[in-house]
Amino acid sequence: MAFVTEAVFRDDSYLRETEAKVVAVNDRGGIILDRTIFYATSGGQPGDTGSLVRSDGGRIAVAATVTGETKDEIIHVPALEQPVPSVGETIQLAIDWPRRHLLMRMHAACHLLTVVCPYPITGASVSEDDSRVDFDIPDAGFTKEEVTARLMELVRADYPIYTRWISDDELGANPTLVKSKNVRPPSGTGKIRLVCIGDNASVDSQPCGGTHVASTAEIGDIHIGKIEKKGRENRRFRIRFGAMPAN
């Protein structure tokens, strides 16, 4: 039987600490809580790491967070040789916030890249220092300098980034919201989470379950490190933090 974990990070991606109850420990030692601030790996964004602190002060290091039998079941994977909590126990959660904030900045930067480069997305992967987005384009003539300049215009404009829930029907009526070529947002649950950029989504909106910073300015300096050719009709853009290195 799959558990349903309340995914607190979906409504508040800035919550670094909270309290929860242990509802199960699975046969591989994975810890399932009633609610969590730990993002579980999905959609190209890696899951959170951090710690669970027991009432006796004992600390359980969380090495990874993944989904279980269903997307709604979130499993906290402990590092090796950690204490095992009891079912029903109340526990204090703390995510590795500096790492998560880097991932939120990078993830938001990937959204901006899809605005600058409005082509079908075939893949994406977010990490703390280097992210990539793959586009289905033969050769759009982009240079990394030009794409970087346009990304930084969006960053400096300090647009708000926020989420909004829409119905399956609303999404069906607006098929251009979906930018992924092969991945469809999960439908059938009745509602879809849209990530919007700009007042009234003037810059962008697309279905996404990840965590993002609250404004484009918070992304800070980023640049395109590389544009790689990955087949005849595929280009991989690599985003990195910091200003574009001179040379």
Ligand SMILES: [Zn+2]
């Ligand atoms: Zn996203």
